[in-house]
Amino acid sequence: MKWHIKGGLFVLWVCWLALASAAFAASRNYVVQGDIVYTPACGEAKILPQGYLVVKEGKVQGAYDKLPKDYEGWKKQDCRGKLILPGFCDLHVHAAQYRQIGLGMDEALLEWLEKYTFPEERKFSDTAYAERVYGDFAAELAKCGTTRSAVYGTIHRQGAEILARKLTERGLGAYVGKVNMDRNAPDYLCETSAGSLAETERFVKAPVWTDLVRPILTPRFAPSVTPELLQDLGALAKRENLPVQTHLSENKAEIQWVAELFPKIREYPKVYEHFGLYGDTPTLMAHCIHMSEAQIKEMVSRGVYPVFCPESNLNLTSGIMPVRKFLQAGAKVALGSDVGAGHDLFMPHVIVRAIQVSKVRAMDYPEEKALTLPEAFYLATKGGGSFFGKVGSFEPDYDADFLVVKTPKALAERSVQERWQHFIYHGTPEDITARYVAGKQLRLP
Numbered sequence: 001m002k003w004h005i006k007g008g009l010f011v012l013w014v015c016w017l018a019l020a021s022a023a024f025a026a027s028r029n030y031v032v033q034g035d036i037v038y039t040p041a042c043g044e045a046k047i048l049p050q051g052y053l054v055v056k057e058g059k060v061q062g063a064y065d066k067l068p069k070d071y072e073g074w075k076k077q078d079c080r081g082k083l084i085l086p087g088f089c090d091l092h093v094h095a096a097q098y099r100q101i102g103l104g105m106d107e108a109l110l111e112w113l114e115k116y117t118f119p120e121e122r123k124f125s126d127t128a129y130a131e132r133v134y135g136d137f138a139a140e141l142a143k144c145g146t147t148r149s150a151v152y153g154t155i156h157r158q159g160a161e162i163l164a165r166k167l168t169e170r171g172l173g174a175y176v177g178k179v180n181m182d183r184n185a186p187d188y189l190c191e192t193s194a195g196s197l198a199e200t201e202r203f204v205k206a207p208v209w210t211d212l213v214r215p216i217l218t219p220r221f222a223p224s225v226t227p228e229l230l231q232d233l234g235a236l237a238k239r240e241n242l243p244v245q246t247h248l249s250e251n252k253a254e255i256q257w258v259a260e261l262f263p264k265i266r267e268y269p270k271v272y273e274h275f276g277l278y279g280d281t282p283t284l285m286a287h288c289i290h291m292s293e294a295q296i297k298e299m300v301s302r303g304v305y306p307v308f309c310p311e312s313n314l315n316l317t318s319g320i321m322p323v324r325k326f327l328q329a330g331a332k333v334a335l336g337s338d339v340g341a342g343h344d345l346f347m348p349h350v351i352v353r354a355i356q357v358s359k360v361r362a363m364d365y366p367e368e369k370a371l372t373l374p375e376a377f378y379l380a381t382k383g384g385g386s387f388f389g390k391v392g393s394f395e396p397d398y399d400a401d402f403l404v405v406k407t408p409k410a411l412a413e414r415s416v417q418e419r420w421q422h423f424i425y426h427g428t429p430e431d432i433t434a435r436y437v438a439g440k441q442l443r444l445p
């Protein structure tokens, strides 16, 4: 008798488990109805008024103007009258500079680093400070609809691990880097070469990584890393198959400095290439403002991503990246806010700035046509998103990263395309009413 009761309980438990997992799977399968806009190709905006985005277990099944019969019984979210857009991808952002946004913008790069950035980054040796600032940063990123990012911490390993945890707590996707600096840095931010490598090796094995938040090697830039450490980081990238992010050719004084520091190599991109940090594994290079045609060609052939950071191009008077040249050469261009040299985490404003600075450049170089909105939007979604895999579009099998966005009632009679344009140029994070990463809704504080 006792065994019968036990057996019965077991069967009940198995049934409950089956029902619970079916309910869980069903909750991850749903249809969102709204005004869908995405860019499957650079410059091509696909618009589906009152369309249907079908999500199955975190992946996009498809975006349709009419709901296919197979999905008619699925749970439906009614977002009619709102825009459904892919989440934004910020491929260059310094989390540790979040508290210095807007400070010292009258300085040029190297002076700005000395006076503002390094003293701020020093504070992240204090883990309590890192908890506070990185917590605020991750919350703001989520609020802005930046569902994926490539983020710099500081040299402090524990701080960078806290950053990874804070991004995970918000449900965001990201690559997170612990910065390496073993020369040409203030004493308080200068590591020993061996110490920097050991801490990086510990960092990439830390128990903080998930499917969505992963480590990326982050030598700050060639001038602040010795050849020995660059060599070791290149070997580590190869051994552990780790991606790499750093800065390249932002400022003419910096390029000259690199030539002096590496007299045998001289050319800035060749320095990274020499040490196995230039496309041997997936690589992001922020800025790429002053580069020759041959260097651009080489970058494309190595599959390295140039990251266009239009706000810092202007704020630090570094120059304007010739984005059209990169696109024409077939480069995988991404967009970055570059906070704190950029002053805005909200990617729609970075998209606008990208278009504006490309227009300024086109005034002097008419052969370099300015970016259009569907082009710049692509860079901030599918372009940068491709660094994470199938991210940034609503084509089948893409991760279901999307935003629900309200637009003003006064524009209700306007076309979907016009309301989308209005949001990008004039919207705010408050207009985003829901954010999803891999099909899961983000929790805001």
Ligand SMILES: [Zn+2]
Pocket (backbone or CB within 6 Å): 092, 094, 247, 286, 338
């Ligand atoms: Zn930067």
